[in-house]
Amino acid sequence: MNLYKIIKYLAFALGIIGVIFVLMVMAGDASAAESMGSNVLYITYTVLALAILLVLVYVVKGLFSGDIKKTLMTVGLFLAIIVVSFVLSSGTDLDLTPFTSKGLDITESTSKYVGAGLYAFYILAIVAIGSMVFSGAKNIFKK
Known part of the structure; x- marks a missing residue:
């Protein structure tokens, strides 16, 4: 089986x-x-x-x-996007006093991680949409 x-x-x-x-x-x-x-x-x-x-x-x-080479290249590109997202995120662009006054444990590092996740999402979404547009245009001009 x-x-x-x-x-x-x-x-x-x-x-x-x-x-x-x-x-x-x-x-x-x-x-x-x-x-x-x-x-x-x-x-x-x-x-x-x-x-x-x-x-x-x-x-x-x-x-x-x-093909392990292609897989490792893809994982490497994904990790590069994560690193770029983390570098782009500052974590200091948010006023944390309303959150900390309510007893929430939100620090600048938490804000930086959330910002990095958002930047990574935006980059990956742009890459995905761009690849779909490129693939569609390639198929249109191929016919």
Whole structure:
């Protein structure tokens, strides 16, 4: 039995377990729903861990079966975008007093990380849109 069939059966079984838990929460009283909610949360964590594990397995499998040079170049470009985003983000362009006065633990480093994430998102979105436009224009002029 190959890995795809195992994953398909595992997803089917987890789906059935999820439906059973949802029906139990909907049919039970409030206290049972709260305790069942924590069980559903544990199942969610388990499914997330399985999904991450399977993604890592397929990535490693793809690395060794494909062109590792292209993969490493792609990962390197992604890391370069992250570094550029972090350098562009200052973290001091936000007045943090309204947040700290409410008891939130937001520092300049937190603001810098959030800014870096936003810059990375913007750069990656521009690259994705640009590649789609380039691909579409290439196909139009090819015909």
